[in-house]
Amino acid sequence: MNIVLVGYRGTGKTAVAELLAGLFGLRAVHLDDEIERKAAKTIPEIVRDAGWPAFRDLEEAVVARFSGQDGLVIDCGGGVVEREANFEALRAAGPVIWLQASVDTIVKRIRDDVRRPPLTESKSFTDEVAEVLARRTPLYQRLSHFAIDTDSLSVAQVVNTIQRLLIATWDSLNSD
Template sequence: MKVFLIGYMGCGKSTMGRKLSERLDVAFIDLDKYIEQKYFKTIPQIFEEEGEAEFRLKEQAALKEVAEFDDVIVATGGGAPCFFDNMEVMNQAGLCVFLDVDAEELAHRLIHSKTERPLIKGKSPEELVDFILEMMKKRRPFYEKARCVLKGKEIAPEQVVAEIEKRSE
């Protein structure tokens, strides 16, 4: 079983991935952390030193690597589905799940998050909602290629488990 969790930053991919990993007794991989460990640099360092284009190539290579693993839950970075053939890779390798959370809820979560996110640094709550809406307009066509779309403010791990079970019958 391979499950890929996609969606905008703050939608809960990593939190959901850890919960699913425990519940289903399979490995969990946060793709950004995987990249950081592989290259011994943080994602912001890679962006700063090598640029976004190089980061996206590293991300694509890492995604293809983890797509070969068995019994794994993978939380991707928010932009990963939007480049190259990444959506096709995920859909062919396993179940791709889009965690679709509305912009106001994402903004609330991101403002209260302890994780530093360079893309949104210094934005007011109103600016953040507008920024998220604009980014989602660009990303939604990619995200919606996922075989499973779960929409809501609070998406429970049980919902993802139910989708996995439904598809493995």
């Protein structure tokens, strides 16, 4: 079994994945890093050279590869919900946990992140986050088994919450 983390950039997925992996004796896999490795380019370079659809194609291939493995904490990029094909693969891989945060929290956490190109054109950064988050929220809701608001929680508190959720629901998760 795997544990799958989804959510917008800046919600804590990468840090939580590392701690969860250590706690459960699993391996953390960061899909954005795997996409960059597969393409031998950074995400901004992929998008600049080939566009968002090409990036999503790479992402879909990487999701398929890792969701078929076992013993992982899969840290998904924020836009993994943009492709329907990823839903079935990720839900079959293990419990999907949506890490949430408010627009203000996300903006504070990722304002200086240069790893990702803009997702919309001619919007302020805050407006872009609000617009994209509004579009993706119903997709995250549909994909996830659980949701955790990370606004006021430390990484350790998020990990403890996930641990409690998984222990409390272990039997039902394994019967899906």
